[in-house]
Amino acid sequence: MPGLDPELSLEGLDDVPPLSPLQPISDEEAVQIIAGPPLPPSSVTLRDYVDHSETLRKLVLLGVDLSKIEKHPDAANLLLRLDFEKDIKQMLLFLKDLGIEDTQLGPFLTKNYAIFSEDLENLKTRVAYLQSKNFSKADIAQMVRNAPFLLSFSVERLDNRLGFFQKELELSVKKTRDLVIRLPRLLTGSLEPVKENLKVFQLELGFQQNEIQHMITKIPKMLTANKRKLTETFDYVHNVMRVPHHLMVRFPQVFNTRLFKVKERHLFLAYLGRAQYDPTKPNYISLDKLVSVPDGIFCEGMAKASVQDFEKFLKTL
Template identity: 35%
Template sequence: MMQKTATSLLRRTFHKPVLSAHPSCVIPDHSIIRSRGPTLHCTYYKRHKHEESSFPLSTALHTQMPFSKFDELLPQHIETETPRIPFKSDSFAHFIDSSKTLQALALLGVELYKIEEKHPDTLNFIVSLDLKDLKSKIEFLVNFGIRYTEIGGIITKWPKLLDPKRDTQQFEEIISYLIDKDFEKKEILALINRLPMALTMPVEVLDGMLGHYQRLPTNRGEKPLRFSNAEVKSIILRCPMLLRANLRLIYEQVRTLELSCGFTLRQVRRLVYINPWILLKDDKQLELLYKFYSRELQLSANEIADFPGCFGTRIQKVLERHKFLKHHGKAQYFRDQPGYVSLPDLYSLSDNDLCAKFSLGTVHDFKKFIKTAC
C-alpha cells in the first residue's frame, strides 16, 4: 500500500488549493513560489519502498494489538529529514520527508493521492496536524473495534474525520444515538467502514435522515411509504449512501417509479425495501429499463416488481442478452409457457451460465454476436 502511495505521489502533481507548511517543517526563510515542476525528491519513500514487508509494524497491524503498544511501535518507523520545501505547495510530496503525521498516515495505509484528488479541501489541515492530533481519534476507533488494517481505508474515504475542529465526543454521540436506534455494534462498525462520513454528521441531521426514510414522501402527499425502525436500519446498512443523498432527488426517484413506471405504492415500497440502491439510480436509466421490460419483454408491472434486482443492471447488458436469446428463438418470458426465461436469468447470470442454461452455444459465440449484430 505504501509503495503504491509513493509511486502515485511521485508521478502526480495536482493544482489544488494551496497547502500551508506545517510549523515543524524546516523551511527556507525566503518565500518560494508554488512549485509546479515534475521533479519531487521524496526520500522517505525511496528509503523504505523495498522494506515494507519487513516492517514489524506490518505484522502488528494484523494482530489488533492494544493501542498503547501500537502507539509505542509507530514512532520507530518514522524518520524525518530537512529537505528544501516551499512555504506553499499543491501536493503532499513536498512535506512527506519532514512530516511525521503524513508518514504515520502512509504507514496506516492512507492513500494520500486519493485525498489530493477527491478531498482537496482537507489538504491544508492535514499537513498542519501533529501526531498528537491523530492519536486520540485513532485510539477511539481502535478501542471501539475498528481494525488497524481498516483505518487507512476509512481515512482515505473521509479525511474530515481528522479535522481538528471535530473531536471524539462527536463520534461518541453518533455511536450512542445509533445504539439507541437498535444498531448492534457490528452493524455500526460496518457503517463506519462503508460511510465514515456518518461519524461527522450532527446527531439532529442523522436523526432527520432516518426519520425521512421512515416516512418516505410520495406523489400522494397524504400517503408516504412507511417503514419500521428495523426496516429503515436494514435499508441504511445495505445502502449507506442514502444518508448523504439529496432528499429532493430521492423524492423525484419515487415519483418516477410511481408516475412514469406506473407502480402502485405497495410495489414501490417493495422495490425500495428489497433494492434500496434504486433510489440512487439515474432516473433516465430507470425509465429505460422499465420501458424495455414492459414493452420489449411485454412484462406487467406486477411481474417486474417481483424482481427488484432488475433495476440494478445496465440497459445495454439486458438488451444484448435479449437479442441473443431472440436470435436463437428462446426469448420467452412468460411463466406459464415452456422455455421460460426469468428476469434474474437475464440480468444476474454470468455469460457462461446463460449460454449453458439455455443452450446458446459458447461465450465466444455470444461475444461475436454482440460485435456483429448489436
C-alpha cells in the same frame, strides 16, 4: 537550555534573556548542529512536506493516499497543523474500537481526512445514538466503512433521515434499519435524487406504493440510481420484452443491471425463439436469472446454445 542555572526557580524564568540567534558559537558546537532540509515555501503536493512532518509520514504508513487528499484546498492546512500523538492517535483508537480494521484505516481516512477536525465526544455521541436505535456494533462498523462521512453528521441529521425513510416508504422500524445498513449513503447524501426517483416510480413508471416498497427493500440502490437509467431500463423491459409490472416487482435486480447486458441477452433469446418471460407458459425464462448468471450458464441453461454462438451473435449487433 544552554546557560540556564538548573537551580533557577520557575518564577525567575521570564527574567532570563533569550539566546540571540546571532550569538557566536564555537566550531565544536557548530559541527554538532544537524540541519534538516528546508521546508518548501509553497507546493502543489503534500508529498513535499512528508519529510518535515511526522504526522504525514505516519498517515502514509497507515495507507492514506495523499495524492487524493491534496485535491482539497483545506486538506494541507488541516493535516500540517495536527500533532500525531495529541490529535490523531485517539481518533485512530476510536475508529479501531468502532470496528475499522488496520487495513481499512488508510482508505477510510483518505476519504474522510476531515474527521480529525471533529470533536471526539461528538463522534461518540453519534455512535451512542445509533446504538439506541438498535444498530449493533457490527452494523455501525459496516455503515461507517461504506459511508465514511456518516459520523460527521449530527444526531439531529441522522434522526431526521431515519424518520424520512420510515415515513416516505411506509417501512417498519426494522425494515428502515435494514435499508440504511445496506445503503448507509442514504443517511449522508442528498435527498433530492431519492425524492425524484420515488416520483418516477409512481407517476412515470406506474408502480404502486407497496410495489415500490418491496423493490427498494430488495435493491436499495434503486433510490439513488440515475433517473434516465431507470426509465430506459423500464421502457425496454416493459415495452420491448413485454415484461409486466408484477414480474419486475418480483425481480427488481433488472434495474441494477447494465441495460446493454439485458438487451444483448434478450436479443439473442429472441433470435433463437426462446425469449419467453411468462411463468405460466412453457420454456419460461426468469428475469432474475437472465440478468444475474454468467454467460456460460445463460447460454447453456436458457439459450440452449454455446458461448461461442452467443459471441458470434453479438458481433452482428
